Amino acid sequence: MSVGTKIRKLRLQHKMSQEDLAHKLNVAQTSISNIEANKSIPDFLIMHKICQVFEVDFEYFIDKNNSNKVKKAEYSNIGCTNGTINTIPEGILENMLKRIEDIEKIIVVK
Structure with missing residues (x-):
């Protein structure tokens, strides 16, 4: 099930x-x-806010049943300070990196 479908399902369950x-x-x-x-x-x-609104963990959006079928290039691993590795869908990771670059540009300008 896609991220969008899961969000829709949660929204409808919450009658929103x-x-x-x-x-x-x-x-x-x-x-x-x-x-x-x-x-x-x-x-x-936005994903963080969605998780807060619906009181779900980010892992809810990771499709564990199809994780073996997904090409490795579609996911990236990010090391955490506690030594664990989280798998984040590539599109979300790209958005995160773009956001960070935009914030860095704002900080440099100020």
Whole structure:
């Protein structure tokens, strides 16, 4: 099951409209629509907020049943300070890295 499908499923279980979720995440309703339709991948900050809103761990969005079927290039490993390795879908990792670059540019300008 895709990330977008899982988000939609959680939203419906919580009897929440796309507009309600968008308001809680401080994004446009069209962003939620695109995520649920798998037209876009939420960045790390949005995923963090989604996990908070629905009270689920990030691991909920990782499809463990299909993890062996996914090409290695689609996932990247990130080491954590506690020595564990987390697997994050490539699209989310790319969004995280872009966000960090954007923040660094803002900091340098100031």
